[in-house]
Amino acid sequence: MRAFTVHTGVVAPMDRPNIDTDMIIPKQFLKSIKRSGFGPNLFDELRYLDEGKPDADNSGRPLNPDFVLNQPRYAGASVLLARENFGCGSSREHAPWALEDFGFRAVIAPSFADIFFNNCFKNGLLPIILPESVVDGLFKAVESSEGYQLTVDLDKQVILTPDGQDIAFDVDPFRKHCLLNGLDDIGLTLQDADDIRAYEEKRQQSAPWLFNAGA
Amino acid sequence: MAGKTLYDKLWEQHVVKERDDGTALIYIDRQLLHEVTSPQAFEGLRIAGRQPWRLTANLATPDHNVSTDASERAGGIDGIQDPVSRIQVKTLDDNCNAFGITQFDMKDKRQGIVHVVGPEQGATLPGMTIVCGDSHTATHGAVAALAHGIGTSEVEHVLATQCLIQRKMKNLLIKVDGELGPAITGKDVVLHVTGVIGTAGGTGYAMEFGGSAIRSMSMEGRMSMCNMAIEAGARVGMVAFDDITAEYVKGRPFAPKDDQWDMAVAAWKELVSDEDAVFDKVVEIKAEEIKPQVTWGTSPEMVTTIDGTVPALEDAKDDVERSAFTRAYEYMGLTAGQKITDIQLDRVFIGSCTNSRIEDLRQAAEVAKGRKVAGTIKQAMVVPGSGLVKEQAESEGLDKIFLEAGFEWREPGCSMCLAMNADKLGAGEHCASTSNRNFEGRQGYGGRTHLVSPAMAAAAAIAGHFVDVREF
Numbered sequence: 001m002r003a004f005t006v007h008t009g010v011v012a013p014m015d016r017p018n019i020d021t022d023m024i025i026p027k028q029f030l031k032s033i034k035r036s037g038f039g040p041n042l043f044d045e046l047r048y049l050d051e052g053k054p055d056a057d058n059s060g061r062p063l064n065p066d067f068v069l070n071q072p073r074y075a076g077a078s079v080l081l082a083r084e085n086f087g088c089g090s091s092r093e094h095a096p097w098a099l100e101d102f103g104f105r106a107v108i109a110p111s112f113a114d115i116f117f118n119n120c121f122k123n124g125l126l127p128i129i130l131p132e133s134v135v136d137g138l139f140k141a142v143e144s145s146e147g148y149q150l151t152v153d154l155d156k157q158v159i160l161t162p163d164g165q166d167i168a169f170d171v172d173p174f175r176k177h178c179l180l181n182g183l184d185d186i187g188l189t190l191q192d193a194d195d196i197r198a199y200e201e202k203r204q205q206s207a208p209w210l211f212n213a214g215a
Numbered sequence: 216m217a218g219k220t221l222y223d224k225l226w227e228q229h230v231v232k233e234r235d236d237g238t239a240l241i242y243i244d245r246q247l248l249h250e251v252t253s254p255q256a257f258e259g260l261r262i263a264g265r266q267p268w269r270l271t272a273n274l275a276t277p278d279h280n281v282s283t284d285a286s287e288r289a290g291g292i293d294g295i296q297d298p299v300s301r302i303q304v305k306t307l308d309d310n311c312n313a314f315g316i317t318q319f320d321m322k323d324k325r326q327g328i329v330h331v332v333g334p335e336q337g338a339t340l341p342g343m344t345i346v347c348g349d350s351h352t353a354t355h356g357a358v359a360a361l362a363h364g365i366g367t368s369e370v371e372h373v374l375a376t377q378c379l380i381q382r383k384m385k386n387l388l389i390k391v392d393g394e395l396g397p398a399i400t401g402k403d404v405v406l407h408v409t410g411v412i413g414t415a416g417g418t419g420y421a422m423e424f425g426g427s428a429i430r431s432m433s434m435e436g437r438m439s440m441c442n443m444a445i446e447a448g449a450r451v452g453m454v455a456f457d458d459i460t461a462e463y464v465k466g467r468p469f470a471p472k473d474d475q476w477d478m479a480v481a482a483w484k485e486l487v488s489d490e491d492a493v494f495d496k497v498v499e500i501k502a503e504e505i506k507p508q509v510t511w512g513t514s515p516e517m518v519t520t521i522d523g524t525v526p527a528l529e530d531a532k533d534d535v536e537r538s539a540f541t542r543a544y545e546y547m548g549l550t551a552g553q554k555i556t557d558i559q560l561d562r563v564f565i566g567s568c569t570n571s572r573i574e575d576l577r578q579a580a581e582v583a584k585g586r587k588v589a590g591t592i593k594q595a596m597v598v599p600g601s602g603l604v605k606e607q608a609e610s611e612g613l614d615k616i617f618l619e620a621g622f623e624w625r626e627p628g629c630s631m632c633l634a635m636n637a638d639k640l641g642a643g644e645h646c647a648s649t650s651n652r653n654f655e656g657r658q659g660y661g662g663r664t665h666l667v668s669p670a671m672a673a674a675a676a677i678a679g680h681f682v683d684v685r686e687f
């Protein structure tokens with residue numbers, strides 16, 4: 001998993017509550033055999049004017065000009081500003097996969113759905129909960145100034161605004177540790193790599209046939 | 216101090232590290248891979264820039280999506296007609312090539328259902344921990360191994376670390392003493408057990424099958440039994456090591472040889488539950504009481520005997536079961552009190568990781584020999600579990616027996632067990648099937664599955680309805 005330390009990026013505002021995982025990545029794309037490549041179909045139904053099909057080429061599809069991510073001023077956005085209960089619906093891990101694949105590194109909202117919130121951490125995406133009033137203020141700031149950027153400093157647990165404000169946020173210490181160091185479950189297990197190797201060596205002595213390459 | 220169970224021993228031998236939160240890091244000796252649950256795991260490795268921890272611990276083969284039709288099969292991967300199936304098989308192929316994992320691909324005669332291929336190759340050995348992204352991985356426990364199914368993120372975890380983070384299960388002993396009657400197989404034993412303890416009876420337990428009836432059972436029978444441990448709720452099914460196990464493993468391609476063989480057998484002899492081992496739960500069953508089993512409903516616990524009837528609503532133990540019965544009557548198109556032998560069949564499927572090994576096919580062929588499939592049966596198919604099973608069966612002339620009797624003789628794969636390829640039941644059709652799940656829609660939308668042993672399935676194909684193979 002990609003580590004998250006300090007990230008600065010353009011902010012895109014998704015001004016509607018209860019964005020569910022089916023909106024984030026519609027079900028027809030779950031047939032995919034991959035967990036990358038969902039970016040072009042992120043928010044598919046909001047983003048395009050026609051119906052999205054798995055494995056189709058998305059480059060020629062008609063874009064919905066009103067959709068926020070299609071507006072040039074938000075090009076390259078990597079911080080998503082959202083409303084309450086973001087990520088509700090099914091438990092599909094495809095939702096954070098799609099956000100991450102599109103290029104988002106952090107999502108800021110007043111509240112998140114539980115499973116989605118957990119899934120984000122497993123995939124290098126930082127979900128940040130801020131009070132409603134603060135989120136509201138950010139929405140106004142983003143809309144009034146083109147190219148609005150935020151800097152998220154996970155270690156210090158603050159968001160820096162362009163006008164020099166510091167916004168503090170909470171994060172579970174264990175998850176913070178994992179994210180700062182880019183550790184997913186696998187990363188954590190790999191911290192015990194020496195133990196695993198020691199086990200293997202011992203086992204190779206007592207049961208060498210377990211390590212035969214086979215026919 | 217009390218002795219240890221087989222499970223305790225297998226667990227202890229694989230603990231890399233105990234963690235403070237009660238979990239343990241468990242070393243995995245063998246991972247089997249197939250095309251359905253591995254793509255995202257490989258993708259995860261790629262995204263994270265990781266390599267498999269120990270390549271030779273892995274063995275892959277496509278099974279769920281491959282066609283069992285010889286002409287479609289001849290086209291290899293490109294010949295697979297369903298595009299989604301083709302992509303999955305192709306992806307497994309690409310991933311194995313890219314990472315350097317041994318694969319028995321579609322053209323390899325060693326290809327087959329992972330749970331048939333593993334033991335057949337000696338790739339799954341006594342004393343191993345074995346995982347696969349498939350719930351029927353418990354099958355491999357028949358060789359006195361600790362084997363269970365895992366999810367896709369765990370497949371990736373094992374690929375990358377050769378370990379899993381696990382919590383120890385409780386011990387359950389299914390003790391079958393006495394002598395099994397004629398034509399009673401491992402399949403009948405496990406269906407009977409499921410009927411007795413229910414589909415959640417083994418939840419949270421590692422299930423060991425023991426007792427004198429198991430000691431004299433063949434490896435094929437033991438595999439059918441362990442295969443369906445999950446149908447009784449247990450992720451793990453196991454049988455202790457004995458001479459029958461050794462006999463089976465010896466000489467297989469991945470099995471230890473020469474000095475290593477002697478060393479291994481000495482270690483494997485410990486793979487039994489100690490006399491004074493304490494189990495959290497023991498279920499005792501008299502072998503003589505087990506009759507040929509047939510499921511009537513839409514859950515493996517909805518099972519009865521060949522001389523039985525579809526149970527009445529009053530037989531249900533509570534309201535939940537009553538409503539399940541009502542729904543099952545409707546879905547299966549059966550009425551309470553109806554005799555099992557009166558159920559008319561449309562199709563017969565002999566195959567799946569439960570019952571597609573050589574002994575299964577021999578038992579079915581013995582019944583089919585010199586007889587004809589009933590005219591009312593639309594299709595009776597025999598699908599060997601692997602290319603090698605197919606070859607062996609053909610060398611014994613079993614294919615001819617089946618073909619002459621009017622069965623189809625297919626290419627190896629999962630086939631109609633879960634209908635991911637073209638082999639499916641039509642809506643409302645009744646099927647005598649040697650597979651392991653009779654869930655709604657499992658073998659095709661609206662299809663009605665009755666789980667039985669291979670000999671019972673063959674007899675049913677000939678009679679056109681269920682019959683007692685012991686009197687056949």
Ligand code: SF4
Nearest residue numbers: 351567568629632633
């Ligand atoms: S034969 Fe059936 S149960 Fe066995 S692995 Fe294939 S699909 Fe799963």
